[in-house]
Amino acid sequence: MPEPIPSTKPGKLALAVDIGGTKVATALVDLNGQVIGEIQTNPVPFLPDGRADGQALTALILAEVKRYDRQMVGVGLSLCGNVDEDTGLVPLSPNLHWRYYPFGSMVSDAVNLPVSAATDVRMAALAESIWGAARGVRFFAWATIGTGYGGYLFLDGKLYRGFHGYAGNFGHNTWDELTGEMCGCGKKGCVETFVSGPGIARAGQRAVDAGAGDNIRQLAGNGPLQSRHIFQAAAQGDPAARQVIEEVIRLTAINLASLVNILDLQMIVVGGGIAHADPNYVDWLAVRVRDFLMTDEAKRDLQIVKETFLNAALIGAAADVFQRQGLIQNQILGAVR
Ligand SMILES: [Zn+2]
Numbered sequence: 100m101p102e103p104i105p106s107t108k109p110g111k112l113a114l115a116v117d118i119g120g121t122k123v124a125t126a127l128v129d130l131n132g133q134v135i136g137e138i139q140t141n142p143v144p145f146l147p148d149g150r151a152d153g154q155a156l157t158a159l160i161l162a163e164v165k166r167y168d169r170q171m172v173g174v175g176l177s178l179c180g181n182v183d184e185d186t187g188l189v190p191l192s193p194n195l196h197w198r199y200y201p202f203g204s205m206v207s208d209a210v211n212l213p214v215s216a217a218t219d220v221r222m223a224a225l226a227e228s229i230w231g232a233a234r235g236v237r238f239f240a241w242a243t244i245g246t247g248y249g250g251y252l253f254l255d256g257k258l259y260r261g262f263h264g265y266a267g268n269f270g271h272n273t274w275d276e277l278t279g280e281m282c283g284c285g286k287k288g289c290v291e292t293f294v295s296g297p298g299i300a301r302a303g304q305r306a307v308d309a310g311a312g313d314n315i316r317q318l319a320g321n322g323p324l325q326s327r328h329i330f331q332a333a334a335q336g337d338p339a340a341r342q343v344i345e346e347v348i349r350l351t352a353i354n355l356a357s358l359v360n361i362l363d364l365q366m367i368v369v370g371g372g373i374a375h376a377d378p379n380y381v382d383w384l385a386v387r388v389r390d391f392l393m394t395d396e397a398k399r400d401l402q403i404v405k406e407t408f409l410n411a412a413l414i415g416a417a418a419d420v421f422q423r424q425g426l427i428q429n430q431i432l433g434a435v436r
Contacts (some may be wrong), residue, residue: 113417114126126414175419179219203216220412223243224241226411229415243406244369360392363397
């Protein structure tokens with residue numbers, strides 16, 4: 100397959116905005132997915148009642164628009180939560196404490212430019228499909244493993260949102276509701292509670308409490324035990340830490356293989372903090388996942404790769420602006436929404 104080259108018209112820029120649970124990042128991005136200048140990061144402003152301050156965020160975005168006035172064709176908003184891509188309405192963002200919040204229209208009224216908005220995992224998948232590892236790939240999943248575990252799907256050349264816009268929550272498939280922890284989603288024993296950063300830290304703590312994991316204990320010192328301590332201890336050869344990591348890889352591989360068995364994917368792009376916790380993490384996953392794939396064809400062809408960008412959602416917010424205006428195209432089927 101020849102390497103697809105994104106079609107571009109030089110000189111046009113988008114303001115990309117990624118609003119997470121604690122930080123808001125903004126950057127000017129060009130038609131090649133390159134950040135022009137620096138990524139600005141600020142804390143998300145919150146109101147006394149606990150909700151994120153949408154007016155203050157809008158003012159922050161307007162200030163960036165004015166600062167970068169030249170050649171800007173639009174503003175892309177990546178948001179942690181569920182977003183209606185047509186209206187910019189946020190039906191639910193647990194981290195920002197928004198319920199049916201019209202953030203997209205607030206920003207577009209203020210900046211007088213085209214504004215697009217979508218959930219962060221969708222933006223990240225879009226960035227990987229336009230400028231990243233999944234360029235030219237017709238069927239893939241974006242998976243992000245950090246504080247949580249989730250992702251987004253790109254099926255038959257298109258981003259796939261599902262009936263309510265909740266597709267891609269494979270981290271919230273149940274692994275063990277009997278012995279599992281409560282999950283942030285309200286269910287018990289989701290895969291996320293076992294394989295995310297907090298889940299790995301809990302498993303390490305259990306090992307230490309049982310009298311094993313000397314290296315884990317030494318690395319954590321007097322501070323709270325974190326997932327990186329388990330990865331470091333495993334790299335040092337600590338048997339208990341290695342057992343924890345092997346179990347995490349096994350559960351994640353089972354979960355991702357199930358996705359491939361159902362959807363017949365070509366590729367899974369893995370990102371998030373845990374994907375970088377050990378340089379071999381993604382390779383371990385790529386090997387282990389094959390134990391749970393049904394077909395020889397999937398075992399032969401499935402690629403599991405590390406994310407291209409450290410800020411894929413931010414870069415994807417710009418891709419969304421360009422794609423909606425027809426300035427860039429996905430190279431598989433032509434213009435894809
Ligand atoms: Zn859950």
